[in-house]
Amino acid sequence: PSLSNSVNVNKVGDQWYFNLSGTYNIFQDERTRLQGFVVINNLFDKNPPWEIGTGAGTNGQFYDTIGRTYQAGLRFKF
Secondary structure, three states: OOOOOOOOOOOOOOOOOOOEEEEEEEEEOOOOEEEEEEEEEOOOOOOOOOOOOOOOOOOOOOOOOOOOEEEEEEEEEO
């Protein structure tokens, strides 16, 4: 750590991502249920912070590197 070309910074900056999700029960009785759902991750499509020395520009272990994603589907319980 005391060498001039050594990196001794052990910090990861904060990053806020906003996700949105919702569900709707289409049909439900005592035994069965049909439910629709929608999910949007990284709603505002925020880019991760740039980090020098990672090769890719950011650290994928700590930040969202994909961007905005969508999911939708149905859940069925019987």
